[in-house]
Amino acid sequence: MILLDCITLAMLYTLRITAGAAALSMPLSFWLLAFSVFLFLSLAFVKRYAELHSQALSGNGKVHGRGYYTSDEPLMLNLGVTAGYASAVVLAMYLNTDNVLMLYRWPEAVWGAVPVLLFWISWIWMQAHRGHMHDDPVVFAVKDRASQLAGLAFGAVMLVGALGWPW
Numbered sequence: 001m002i003l004l005d006c007i008t009l010a011m012l013y014t015l016r017i018t019a020g021a022a023a024l025s026m027p028l029s030f031w032l033l034a035f036s037v038f039l040f041l042s043l044a045f046v047k048r049y050a051e052l053h054s055q056a057l058s059g060n061g062k063v064h065g066r067g068y069y070t071s072d073e074p075l076m077l078n079l080g081v082t083a084g085y086a087s088a089v090v091l092a093m094y095l096n097t098d099n100v101l102m103l104y105r106w107p108e109a110v111w112g113a114v115p116v117l118l119f120w121i122s123w124i125w126m127q128a129h130r131g132h133m134h135d136d137p138v139v140f141a142v143k144d145r146a147s148q149l150a151g152l153a154f155g156a157v158m159l160v161g162a163l164g165w166p167w
Contacts, residue, residue: 045080110161
């Protein structure tokens with residue numbers, strides 16, 4: 001049940017992307033779906049990991065109503081970090097497609113998004129491991145200064161890739 005819980009959360013978040021694309025009559029990219037499934041799976045695992053971490057610190061052995069045990073904490077950590085890094089691998093593989101050459105004026109610049117994503121995934125998990133993840137990971141990211149800067153850096157890299165360097 002615990003694995004189905006996180007996979008279901010990731011699929012529901014990905015369904016939002018699917019619904020948005022349908023509402024805008026836009027085709028869905030395999031790459032976007034693959035990237036989002038792994039990224040959202042990592043965020044689902046970090047959400048559950050933070051709950052388990054909190055329960056373990058308070059001395060509870062089991063999270064009531066969910067089927068999780070605090071002893072599942074290391075497994076959630078491993079699965080979540082792996083899923084997050086898989087999203088970075090998918091992004092890197094996408095950046096090696098012909099689509100990127102057609103869509104971006106300076107496709108080499110877009111490669112800067114990969115280390116930014118790796119930093120942010122590592123940062124989120126490090127904060128959760130340290131017990132600083134008290135919110136939903138998306139809420140945490142919106143409030144967290146390092147996450148905000150990573151988002152700006154990611155956007156800047158994509159913008160430079162799309163528009164080219166100004167000089």
